[in-house]
Amino acid sequence: MVFPPLREELQGLAPYGAPQVSLERAPVQLNTNENPYGPSPACADDVAEAVRAAATTLNRYPDREHVELRAALAAYLSRDTEPTRGYAIDPAQVWAANGSNEVMLQLLQAFGGPGRRALSFAPTYSMYPEYARDTATEWVQGRREDDFTLDLDAARALVLEQRPSVVLLPSPNNPTGTALAPEAVGVLCEAAASYEPCGLVVIDEAYGEFRRAGTPSALELLPEHRNLVVTRTMSKAFALAGARLGYLAADPAICDAIRVVRLPYHLSAVTQAVALAALRHAPELLGRVDDLRAERDRTVASLRAKGLTVADSDANFVLFGRFADRHATWEQLLERGVLVRETGPEGWLRVSVGTPEEMMAFDAALDEVLALDSPQTPLTPPTPPTQEVSSR
Numbered sequence: 314m315v316f317p318p319l320r321e322e323l324q325g326l327a328p329y330g331a332p333q334v335s336l337e338r339a340p341v342q343l344n345t346n347e348n349p350y351g352p353s354p355a356c357a358d359d360v361a362e363a364v365r366a367a368a369t370t371l372n373r374y375p376d377r378e379h380v381e382l383r384a385a386l387a388a389y390l391s392r393d394t395e396p397t398r399g400y401a402i403d404p405a406q407v408w409a410a411n412g413s414n415e416v417m418l419q420l421l422q423a424f425g426g427p428g429r430r431a432l433s434f435a436p437t438y439s440m441y442p443e444y445a446r447d448t449a450t451e452w453v454q455g456r457r458e459d460d461f462t463l464d465l466d467a468a469r470a471l472v473l474e475q476r477p478s479v480v481l482l483p484s485p486n487n488p489t490g491t492a493l494a495p496e497a498v499g500v501l502c503e504a505a506a507s508y509e510p511c512g513l514v515v516i517d518e519a520y521g522e523f524r525r526a527g528t529p530s531a532l533e534l535l536p537e538h539r540n541l542v543v544t545r546t547m548s549k550a551f552a553l554a555g556a557r558l559g560y561l562a563a564d565p566a567i568c569d570a571i572r573v574v575r576l577p578y579h580l581s582a583v584t585q586a587v588a589l590a591a592l593r594h595a596p597e598l599l600g601r602v603d604d605l606r607a608e609r610d611r612t613v614a615s616l617r618a619k620g621l622t623v624a625d626s627d628a629n630f631v632l633f634g635r636f637a638d639r640h641a642t643w644e645q646l647l648e649r650g651v652l653v654r655e656t657g658p659e660g661w662l663r664v665s666v667g668t669p670e671e672m673m674a675f676d677a678a679l680d681e682v683l684a685l686d687s688p689q690t691p692l693t694p695p696t697p698p699t700q701e702v703s704s705r
Contacts, residue, residue: 322446329443331654339652341674343665346487346520346630348552350601350668356594363586375582382585383407385592386560390545393530400536405565409588410579413519413546413559417444417481420542420561422574424478424513425450432477434463436658438487438517453477461489461624461632465500472504476512480505483517484531485524488657490626492524498531502538513567515542519559520628522550522602523609528627532562539564549629551591551598558588605629609666615676619683635660642682649678 315324331345352360383404391401410416421444425431431445434455445452455471458464463482472480480501484493498516505512516531524530531543542563548554561568591598609626616623616633624632636642639662643655651674654663664675 329440332652334647334652339647339650341651341667341671341678343667343671343675344652344654344663345554346549346628346665347554348549348601348605348629349666349671350604351552352591352594353597356591356597359593360587360590363590364583367582367586370582373582374578375580375585377578377580379409379580379585380404382409382580382588385589387562389592389595390532390562393532394535397529398533398536402532402535402562403565405568406535406562407560408563408568408571409558409560410575411559411584412548412557413517413544413561414440415579416544416559416561417441417515417517418447419571419574420479420513420515421445421448421450423570429478430475431479431481432472432475433481434468436461436486436489437481438483439656441481444481450478457486457489457491461486461491463493463497465494465497468497469500469504472501472512473507476508477505478510478512480512480514481517482515483519485520485626485628487519487628488630488654488661488663489624489632490520490628490630491624492528492627493531495529498534498541499538502534502541506538506540511540513540513542514538515544515561517544519544519546520549520630521545522599523606523629524627525606535562535564539566542567547588547591550602551595552601553588553591553598556584556587556591558584605666608669608672612664612666612672612676616679619679629666630663631666632657632661632663634658634662636662645682645685646675646678649681651675651678 386409387402387404387407394400394402410419421431425445425448427449430451430453432453432455433441434457436457442452453475455468482493485491502514505514518530521530531541535541542561544559544561546559547556609629609631612631613623613626616631621633622635639655639660643653643662646653656663
């Protein structure tokens with residue numbers, strides 16, 4: 314007798330989760346792409362007051378449509394569309410959930426399922442195939458180029474061949490940090506709209522605020538493509554990973570469809586209050602984004618100066634390699650108190666961008682490790698990624 318009677322396709326699988334190491338063992342934690350700068354005392358006080366006010370109403374269910382929060386998120390997103398395209402995001406175009414992980418799962422629940430396909434291009438965020446698995450959606454995976462960019466002709470051809478219901482594309486990509494070419498969104502949206510029922514193209518901008526100057530957001534193209542969905546999170550640039558708030562912008566009909574699969578009152582009153590308070594402090598919370606961009610670019614230059622291969626990054630992390638035994642390198646860094654991620658194609662490691670002090674510690678630890686290690690292996694075409702962990 315098999316117990317518990319777990320679904321056959323889930324038997325033997327390990328739960329999704331990153332290695333958790335104590336601060337005593339690894340004082341420098343650069344493995345989950347968190348913002349190293351927490352909210353100020355003024356912001357924390359506002360959050361605390363908002364939560365206290367919400368606490369007086371916890372005998373009642375929260376606003377299941379999170380109307381006030383959607384309006385605030387729409388106003389925030391409009392900063393990316395009004396200066397360049399002259400239009401504002403409407404609250405009816407916005408939907409929020411407990412992290413962009415739940416947003417993605419809801420999209421697959423509503424638009425995937427048996428007899429439907431979801432598609433992406435590896436290496437990419439490894440939760441995508443898990444969303445497909447959990448919703449009984451067939452998973453199809455294309456390949457990125459050796460430099461982790463997307464061959465648009467090949468990508469378009471694969472979409473037309475496979476006719477997926479959902480195309481999942483992060484920009485910047487995780488774990489490589491690669492931004493999509495500006496023309497990619499339009500090309501893939503048109504391809505996915507050319508068959509019936511049409512497919513959705515989901516551009517995952519979890520790290521969108523960290524993109525380099527001149528890299529547009531896919532939000533700008535929402536008026537042109539009804540099948541475009543752009544997802545964001547407050548976990549990264551907003552330094553709100555502990556609050557678990559993700560959201561999307563799309564055609565209002567897509568938001569309406571998600572209501573069918575959402576759990577009742579899925580966003581707690583406390584979560585809504587915290588997110589609204591954080592949005593009131595957006596200039597402050599986003600004020601460190603430029604610092605993190607500069608530290609990222611310095612880290613890329615430093616790693617390349619060490620003779621390592623480094624992927625171009627528009628995110629708050631850097632993928633670097635290649636190591637003949639990356640697990641040994643990971644362990645040697647951990648022995649020196651620095652925790653990074655063993656993720657992406659074989660031979661690569663990923664480091665989140667921390668404070669200057671944390672990055673100096675990483676730099677010094679890596680110098681020690683490289684002095685011990687054998688020469689790096691030549692760069693070869695990427696192999697399928699291992700499990701990537703970074704909650705959205």
